[in-house]
Amino acid sequence: MKTKTQMSKLVAGAAIVLAANVPGYGQTNLGAACGCPPVSARTTVTVSSLPGFSVVANAFGGELTTGGNWTCDKTYVLDQKIYVPAGQVLNIQPGTVVKGVFTNSVQAAAALIIERGGKIIAAGTKDCPIVFTTVNDVNVDGTYGVINRGQWGGIVILGKASNNLNFALNGPFTAGSGNGKLAVCDGVGVVEGFATNVPQDRFGVCTSANAQGSGEAVSQTFDDNDNSGIMRYVSIRHAGAILSVGSEINGITLGSVGRGTTLENIEIVSCADDNIEFFGGTVNIKYITTLFGNDDMFDWDDGYTGKAQFLFGMKGDTQTGWSQDSDNGFEADGDDQKTCAAPISHPVIYNATIIGNSKTVLNSDNSSIAGINAKELTEGEIYNSIFANYKNGYNMIQALGSRSVNCSVETYNNWINGSLKVKCNTFVGVTNPLTIANNTTALIASDNTKFLTTDLNNVVSSLPGFTFTFTANPTTNAWTAKNDVVPNPALSISGCPAYPVDGFFTTVTYRGAFASTGASWLSDWSYSALLGSTLGTAPCATDLNKDGVTNVTDFLIFLPAFNTSCQ
Numbered sequence: 001m002k003t004k005t006q007m008s009k010l011v012a013g014a015a016i017v018l019a020a021n022v023p024g025y026g027q028t029n030l031g032a033a034c035g036c037p038p039v040s041a042r043t044t045v046t047v048s049s050l051p052g053f054s055v056v057a058n059a060f061g062g063e064l065t066t067g068g069n070w071t072c073d074k075t076y077v078l079d080q081k082i083y084v085p086a087g088q089v090l091n092i093q094p095g096t097v098v099k100g101v102f103t104n105s106v107q108a109a110a111a112l113i114i115e116r117g118g119k120i121i122a123a124g125t126k127d128c129p130i131v132f133t134t135v136n137d138v139n140v141d142g143t144y145g146v147i148n149r150g151q152w153g154g155i156v157i158l159g160k161a162s163n164n165l166n167f168a169l170n171g172p173f174t175a176g177s178g179n180g181k182l183a184v185c186d187g188v189g190v191v192e193g194f195a196t197n198v199p200q201d202r203f204g205v206c207t208s209a210n211a212q213g214s215g216e217a218v219s220q221t222f223d224d225n226d227n228s229g230i231m232r233y234v235s236i237r238h239a240g241a242i243l244s245v246g247s248e249i250n251g252i253t254l255g256s257v258g259r260g261t262t263l264e265n266i267e268i269v270s271c272a273d274d275n276i277e278f279f280g281g282t283v284n285i286k287y288i289t290t291l292f293g294n295d296d297m298f299d300w301d302d303g304y305t306g307k308a309q310f311l312f313g314m315k316g317d318t319q320t321g322w323s324q325d326s327d328n329g330f331e332a333d334g335d336d337q338k339t340c341a342a343p344i345s346h347p348v349i350y351n352a353t354i355i356g357n358s359k360t361v362l363n364s365d366n367s368s369i370a371g372i373n374a375k376e377l378t379e380g381e382i383y384n385s386i387f388a389n390y391k392n393g394y395n396m397i398q399a400l401g402s403r404s405v406n407c408s409v410e411t412y413n414n415w416i417n418g419s420l421k422v423k424c425n426t427f428v429g430v431t432n433p434l435t436i437a438n439n440t441t442a443l444i445a446s447d448n449t450k451f452l453t454t455d456l457n458n459v460v461s462s463l464p465g466f467t468f469t470f471t472a473n474p475t476t477n478a479w480t481a482k483n484d485v486v487p488n489p490a491l492s493i494s495g496c497p498a499y500p501v502d503g504f505f506t507t508v509t510y511r512g513a514f515a516s517t518g519a520s521w522l523s524d525w526s527y528s529a530l531l532g533s534t535l536g537t538a539p540c541a542t543d544l545n546k547d548g549v550t551n552v553t554d555f556l557i558f559l560p561a562f563n564t565s566c567q
Contacts, residue, residue: 026127026525027235030140031095033127036072039097039140043074047082056083059198060108063115064088072096072128077135078110078152083200086117089229094128099135100152100239109241111153111249113191114228115200116160116256124233126265126525133237142530144238146292147322147474150272153249154239156191157229158203161258162222163280164303164334164341165189165204167211173197180336182279182302184214187222189256189279189302193241193249203255203279224282226258233265235527240272240294248273251293257283259306268293269527274331275313278304278347284504285311287521291528292316292474296331297354300378303335303343307504309350310521312485312513314534315357315389322474328370329354329387332411334377346379346419350505353485353513355468356390360431368438370395371430372422374411379419384493386426386512388468393427393459394451395435398442412436416450423455424496426511429468433459456495463487465516470533477531484535490516 030039047053052066061081067088070076072095079101084090090112092098100110112132114120124130134151137144165171171183175195182189184197187207194201197214205220239251251268252275259282267289268275275290280302290297290313297313313329316322329352334345354371371387372394387393398412414420427433434451436442451457465488471481490510499507514520514536522528522537529537 026129026233027131027527027530028141030097030131031072031128034072034095034125036095036128039075042072042097044077045074046077046079048079056198056200059083059196059200061111061113063200064090067091069093070096070098075099077101078112080108081111081113081153083113083115084118084120085115085200089119089121090114092120092122092130094124094130094233096130097140098130098132099137100132101135102151109153109249111156111241113156113200114158116158116203119227119229120157120231121229122231122234124265126233129233129235129525131235131237132239133235134239137238142477142527144477145475146270146316146477146531148238149270149294150240151238153241154251154253154271155231155236156249156253156255157257157261158191158201158255159226159228159257159261159281159283160203160205160223161226161256161281161283162224162303162305162343163187163189163204163256164339164343165280166339166341169337169339169341170302170335172212184212185210185216185218187220188214188216191253191255192277192279193253193273203257222256224258225260226256227260228257228283230262231264231266232262233525235267235269236271237269237527238271239268240274248295250274250277250299251290252276253279254281254283255279257281259283263288265521265525267291267527271295274299277301278306280304282306284308286504288312289522289526289528290314291533294325294327296327296373297329299331299333300345300347301333301335302345303341304345304347305343307348308352309505310513311349311352311354311385312522313352313354314483314485315355316474317357317470317472325359328368328373329356329390330372330382331375332373332378332380333375334379336376338376340377344377344379344419346381348381348500349385350383350499351508351511351513352382352385353388354385355388355483355485358389358391358429360391368392368395368435370435371427373397374415374420376410377414378411379414381421381423383421383424383497384508384511386428386466386487386491387430388428388466389430391431392435392438393430393433394422394457395438398436421455422451422457424457424493424511426458426460426463426491428460428463428466430459433457458491463491464489472533479531479533482533482535485512486514486516486520486536487512488516
């Protein structure tokens, strides 16, 4: 028989356990679960000082000529552009922290670049994610303000999969111009946002004559199964250094990356440019989060044809200084120069939840403010998703006054002829659910019939259990009101297209990124859980009231049930 004293000790012990299980335990005491020392106790290593580092002329950085094995007992500082060359592998141990140096020279912004033929193996775990952040994020504990963006470059992965670059129409590349002309020959482009023209910054393969004297081997064949490595349970924070308007480095930049590459459970937090951008390629992505970025959440161009499922994007709100941009959830391009070259961009996407910031005025480099902005000639398929709090829900670009089906009049025709499918999606709290060129005047009656009836899209002002507004201080990361991104009950997909049985897509029975029951896939490891910014991202079973925080309220819920039967 337990005494009153023993029972008191048990209760006290339970309280200690509850207090210890704070939000985001995978990112609190980072790496502790896999034996890593505290972040503050790790040795700092400047990457350019490592053996095998070799400067690359005119690249504002150098190559790790022998690859690397980065371990979690050290903090690695990207002090310039660091390249992993062909034939080499950079292995990054779970729990490792990598920090980018901030520089006022945007050309020299620190970044990690995986060259064509190189590989990154950054296979973090739920308990031990890998974190890329800025050197200004001293403690890596969620206290560095999410308002801080563009503090370093980002991660760039370059491969040999298909793109539709045509030198005559997509070139010649001019470093740092931001004009969308990336080609140095047919099939090879230079990463947007790089003010250089060195082979280390290029993606794709040269499929015909060397049009710019670039030194590329000609008449090669794309490899759509190209493998650039693994990134899993990786958090990328405060990246997106801006070279000039329209010419920036993204949180993750993917140039002709092949489907042999694994990208899943990745989050991009507080990026100054696009969170993740695809320049051609066939790579698939799954369980991807973008938070508080300052440009498009997901951007594709130049013939991207990969697959995606379970995507979550959330803008900062409209408080002064919090989120100054007015960009899109999905920005969908065929290619900026409207060449009609194959392959036409055609990603297949299921189960996204994309939340905007209600802004209504375009910035200088915007063409719309939309959950989906279908731009130059893109095709694709977007199903079973939720778009909320945007001025426009689904916007298509079209040469007004023309409705003929030809390659010069933009994406409206691709939607009408079925090569651009936007079906079974729910649009919540959007001013204009369907627009052409950012307005409703060009719509005809059959457009709304197709959108709402034929394609089974829903338009609502609100959803049970779903709120897209929140209140926070982006400097201190203090949340005083949280959003809830999980409709309850779940939204039906009855009558919607079946999920492909292809080994990639997971068959589920709801719209949006999250199930209405069970733990969210954001739980345990994500920055959302660390910040406690979104309801339902409970890090562990101790968050009994599911408010994203384990605190005395949870203990008081637990206390009356202590020592009772679970039967």
